[in-house]
Amino acid sequence: MPISVETPTGAAETMVLNMGPQHPSTHGVLRVVLELNGEIVVSAKPHIGYLHTGIEKSCESKTYSQAITLTDRLDYLAPLSNNLCYCLAVERILNIEVPKRAQYIRVLLTELTRIASHLVWVGTHAIDLGAMTVFLYGFREREEIMRILEMVSGQRMMTSYFRIGGLALEPPPGWLERVARFLDSFPAHVAEYEDLLTQNRIWLARTKGIGYLSPEDAIALGVSGPTLRGSGVDYDVRKYFPYSSYEEFDFDVPVQKDGDCYARYLCRVAEIKESAKIVRQAISKIPAEGPIRTVAPGIIPPSREEMKTSIEGLIYHFKIYTEGFSPPRGEVYQAIESPRGELGFFVASDGSANPYRVKVRAPSFVNLQALPELVVGRLIADVVACIGTTDIVLGEVDR
Amino acid sequence: MDTQNLEKDSFIRKLREWDAAAVVEVLDFRGETTIVVARENLQRVAEFLVNDPGTRFAFLSDITAVDKFPIEPRFELNYHLLSLERRARLRLKVRLAGDDPVAPSMVPVWPAANWHEREAFDLMGIRFEGHPDLRRILMPDDWEGYPLRKDYPVEGYR
Numbered sequence: 001m002p003i004s005v006e007t008p009t010g011a012a013e014t015m016v017l018n019m020g021p022q023h024p025s026t027h028g029v030l031r032v033v034l035e036l037n038g039e040i041v042v043s044a045k046p047h048i049g050y051l052h053t054g055i056e057k058s059c060e061s062k063t064y065s066q067a068i069t070l071t072d073r074l075d076y077l078a079p080l081s082n083n084l085c086y087c088l089a090v091e092r093i094l095n096i097e098v099p100k101r102a103q104y105i106r107v108l109l110t111e112l113t114r115i116a117s118h119l120v121w122v123g124t125h126a127i128d129l130g131a132m133t134v135f136l137y138g139f140r141e142r143e144e145i146m147r148i149l150e151m152v153s154g155q156r157m158m159t160s161y162f163r164i165g166g167l168a169l170e171p172p173p174g175w176l177e178r179v180a181r182f183l184d185s186f187p188a189h190v191a192e193y194e195d196l197l198t199q200n201r202i203w204l205a206r207t208k209g210i211g212y213l214s215p216e217d218a219i220a221l222g223v224s225g226p227t228l229r230g231s232g233v234d235y236d237v238r239k240y241f242p243y244s245s246y247e248e249f250d251f252d253v254p255v256q257k258d259g260d261c262y263a264r265y266l267c268r269v270a271e272i273k274e275s276a277k278i279v280r281q282a283i284s285k286i287p288a289e290g291p292i293r294t295v296a297p298g299i300i301p302p303s304r305e306e307m308k309t310s311i312e313g314l315i316y317h318f319k320i321y322t323e324g325f326s327p328p329r330g331e332v333y334q335a336i337e338s339p340r341g342e343l344g345f346f347v348a349s350d351g352s353a354n355p356y357r358v359k360v361r362a363p364s365f366v367n368l369q370a371l372p373e374l375v376v377g378r379l380i381a382d383v384v385a386c387i388g389t390t391d392i393v394l395g396e397v398d399r
Numbered sequence: 400m401d402t403q404n405l406e407k408d409s410f411i412r413k414l415r416e417w418d419a420a421a422v423v424e425v426l427d428f429r430g431e432t433t434i435v436v437a438r439e440n441l442q443r444v445a446e447f448l449v450n451d452p453g454t455r456f457a458f459l460s461d462i463t464a465v466d467k468f469p470i471e472p473r474f475e476l477n478y479h480l481l482s483l484e485r486r487a488r489l490r491l492k493v494r495l496a497g498d499d500p501v502a503p504s505m506v507p508v509w510p511a512a513n514w515h516e517r518e519a520f521d522l523m524g525i526r527f528e529g530h531p532d533l534r535r536i537l538m539p540d541d542w543e544g545y546p547l548r549k550d551y552p553v554e555g556y557r
Binding site: 046049052054056057060061092093095219220221222233235240241280309330331332333335342344346348356359361365366367389399 | 429431446455457458459460461463465466472477483486488490509510511514515517522535537538539546547555
C-alpha cells in the first residue's frame, strides 16, 4: 500500500517531512508527519499502529491466568506494572484480598521497575539530545535491577511474576539483602546523572522552555504521569486512589510548575529518588514469612505442598490449570500509576472462564495525543526532545 | 479501597435534580458506579458533569467499547471519568443498537476523546458524529472489518 503524505493545512509554502516509522528518536515505530514552514513546525500528525498485535482480542480467547503473559508485552519497560494492574482488576471482580506480604513485595518490585523504566528514559532521552554518558551510567544500574528481577522471577523482562491472588513463587533467600545493597549505592549514582545533566548548559538549552504544556491542556487531553505533573497537576493514582497498600507508605509526589521538557525531566529524576524511598520502606515492612497467595479454593491454585498431599488440592490444581476459573458477571476499571502515568485495565466478565473484554487504557497512547500540542510552532530540532519527554512505549501505544 | 465512591450518591442526586430523565439506570459493582444514559442525552450529561462545581469530571480517562453480540442493544460505550477536585471516578454508559452504532462525539467536551473514539471506530466500528478526524488509528487504512467485534474471528478472515 502506498504511504500517503498529505499536506494537512494545504498551504503552498510548507513542506511535508515524514519522520519515522524508522527513526532512532521515536523509540520504536512511530511515524510523525510534520508540516514545516522553514524550520518551524506548522502541524504534526502522529501515525501509530505499526506494532499493533491485537493483545486485547487475544485476551478474550485466553483464560484469566493465561492473559497475564500478554500484559507483559504491552509496556515492555515496566512489565510488572502491567501485571499488577491486570491482576488487581481481576481480583476486584473476584472480590479477593491479597495477603499483606504479597502486597508489599508487589509494591517493592513495581517501584524497582519504575526506577528501571525512568533510567531507560533518562538515558535514551539524553542520547536523543546528544549526551551519551548518562545512557551508559543508567544502564549500569538498570542491569542490577534486571538481575534482581531475574533472581525473583527467573526472567529479566517478561516476568509475569504477579499472579491473580498473589505471586508466582516464593522469592529466593537473600533477595532482600541484594535489593538493600543496590539501594545503598543508588543515591550516589542518581547524583552522577544529575551532575551530568541538571546544570548542564547544553541540556538546559535543549529542554528549558521547550515543549510547553499548560495544566488546562494537559487535563483536557487526558495526559497523566510525570508528563502531567511537570505541568503542575499533582495527580498520582498512588495518592488519589491507593492500591496494594500504597497508603501505608510515606512518599512525596514531585510536581513542577513550568510545563516544559526540563520540568518533566526534574519530575522523573525526583520520582526515581521517591521510588527508592518506597523500596527502602518496603524492605523493612515485608515480613520474613507468610503466605504469598490468597486461599480461594477453585480460583487460586493451591500450594505445591498441598497439591501433592491432598486430593482436593490435586483436583483444584488440575481444574484451574486446564479450564481456569469463572468469576461472577461484572465489569471493573482498575487504574494504577505506571511509570508513564495512569495505566487502566477495564475487564468485563460474562461468567465464563475467559475474559469477555479486556481494554487497556495505555498512558503512552493518551500522552502521545498531546504531541502536536507540544511541537506546533517550535523548531523541528525540538521535536526529538518533545517525543522523548512524553516517554512513550510503542508496545503500549499500539497494543 | 473504594474511597472513590463516597460521593456517588451526591453525584447521582445532583444529576437527578438537574434532569430526572437523564439517568436511565444506576449500576453498582464492586464499589464502582455506572450511570447509564440515553444516547440523545449523552452530550448534555457530559457537559453537566464537567461544568457543575459539585462534580467537575474534567478528566476523561478512557472510552471502552464492548460488543455484546448477539444481545441487543449490541454495543456499549463506557466513558471512564475522573474528577481531580473531588477525587472520584464515575463510569458513563451508553447502549447502542447493532444496526445503528452511532454516538455523538465527545471531543468538544473532552479533547482527550479524540483518539479513544478513533480507536473505538477502528476496532469496533462505532461511528462518532461530529468527530473532527474519524479515521482508523491502529489498523491499516484499507483494512476491512472491525477486529474487536465478537463476530470477527480471532485468527482473522482467511
